[in-house]
Amino acid sequence: QSIETGKFEWSSPSNIALVKYWGKKEGKGQQIPANPSVSFTLNNCKTITKLAFAKKQSQDTFSFDLLFEGKPKEEFKPKIEQFFERVLVYLPFLKDYHFTIDTQNTFPHSSGIASSASGMAALAMNLMSLEKALNPEMTEDYFYQKASFLARLGSGSACRSVKGEVVVWGEHKNIKGSSDLFGVEFPNAIHENFKNFQDTILLVDKGEKQVSSSIGHNLMHNHPFAERRFEQAHENLDQLISVFESGNLEEFITIVESEALTLHSMMMTSIPYFILMKPNTLEIINRIWKFRNETKIPVCFTLDAGANVHVLYPESVKESVLQLIKTELVGYCQNGHYICDQIGIGSEKN
Numbered sequence: 001q002s003i004e005t006g007k008f009e010w011s012s013p014s015n016i017a018l019v020k021y022w023g024k025k026e027g028k029g030q031q032i033p034a035n036p037s038v039s040f041t042l043n044n045c046k047t048i049t050k051l052a053f054a055k056k057q058s059q060d061t062f063s064f065d066l067l068f069e070g071k072p073k074e075e076f077k078p079k080i081e082q083f084f085e086r087v088l089v090y091l092p093f094l095k096d097y098h099f100t101i102d103t104q105n106t107f108p109h110s111s112g113i114a115s116s117a118s119g120m121a122a123l124a125m126n127l128m129s130l131e132k133a134l135n136p137e138m139t140e141d142y143f144y145q146k147a148s149f150l151a152r153l154g155s156g157s158a159c160r161s162v163k164g165e166v167v168v169w170g171e172h173k174n175i176k177g178s179s180d181l182f183g184v185e186f187p188n189a190i191h192e193n194f195k196n197f198q199d200t201i202l203l204v205d206k207g208e209k210q211v212s213s214s215i216g217h218n219l220m221h222n223h224p225f226a227e228r229r230f231e232q233a234h235e236n237l238d239q240l241i242s243v244f245e246s247g248n249l250e251e252f253i254t255i256v257e258s259e260a261l262t263l264h265s266m267m268m269t270s271i272p273y274f275i276l277m278k279p280n281t282l283e284i285i286n287r288i289w290k291f292r293n294e295t296k297i298p299v300c301f302t303l304d305a306g307a308n309v310h311v312l313y314p315e316s317v318k319e320s321v322l323q324l325i326k327t328e329l330v331g332y333c334q335n336g337h338y339i340c341d342q343i344g345i346g347s348e349k350n
């Protein structure tokens with residue numbers, strides 16, 4: 001099939017890891033995780049990407065223009081060039097076209113929310129749409145699996161932003177179909193306590209640069225605690241399998257908060273070392289603990305590689321937790337800024 005020009009548009013969500021991916025196996029550019037991870041797919045924090053393509057004369061290599069929120073954006077180009085280089089062997093038709101990538105986020109730019117997962121997933125979905133247009137007989141399973149495989153090569157955690165509410169990436173002995181190469185929908189039972197699970201993201205520090213994740217993953221090479229940490233991620237994921245089935249929120253909270261603090265401990269105990277939490281991050285954590293002790297309401301936190309706090313809780317306690325956020329926690333957010341989100345289903349074609 002030959003196609004001259006065309007355009008696709010996909011929106012892909014961000015995701016928040018419960019068991020964290022931190023550390024890669026050796027192998028340059030391969031993006032193989034050192035341990036399996038699992039995440040909730042978000043619903044409101046998304047990247048929307050339009051991909052226009054036109055057949056070109058010279059077919060030496062790929063070429064593209066990049067627009068971010070309607071304007072050319074040079075800073076983001078190297079990351080996309082690297083992505084195209086990595087995926088070229090899997091999508092040889094890329095060099096036949098000139099692409100215009102036009103991308104925007106639903107969350108504010110420089111809010112401190114990483115957009116690499118949603119951004120790379122949205123781009124991968126669009127490229128798969130073109131591959132499907134060229135090969136219409138492709139199955140839906142192949143489409144989504146390859147999209148996740150490609151997204152991984154852009155940014156590891158992006159492979160968890162393709163399809164499904166709860167997504168596992170990385171081989172785990174008790175999770176059927178799990179793979180280091182792409183994310184899969186969590187295949188086992190999930191208790192209704194987790195239905196519409198809420199994530200309110202408290203923006204503690206919007207401006208400051210987080211440790212870039214590529215630097216971060218490298219810190220796990222020669223890290224004194226790395227091997228034990230990777231084993232622990234397997235154990236935590238194993239425990240989450242039964243927690244998802246039973247709906248035991250107390251156990252859920254212990255695993256999720258321990259994972260967040262372990263991620264930060266890894267950064268504090270590497271060389272060079274980093275402290276990414278801010279005083280307000282710790283204030284929020286302590287307030288959440290106090291509130292939980294007093295009310296027995298099952299609310300907990302998790303963290304990414306930065307100072308912002310993700311507040312996780314079941315939909316049934318939404319009113320009380322939002323009350324806590326609006327009356328107390330908002331005071332620790334930069335300019336009082338927070339984003340309400342919840343579990344979503346994955347990437348969508350617009």
Ligand code: PMV
Pocket residue numbers: 016017019020021022037116117155156157158213214263304305
């Ligand atoms: O996908 P990357 O390379 O940006 O790494 C993401 C790392 C964490 O967000 C800290 C953890 C995770 O599993 O998402």
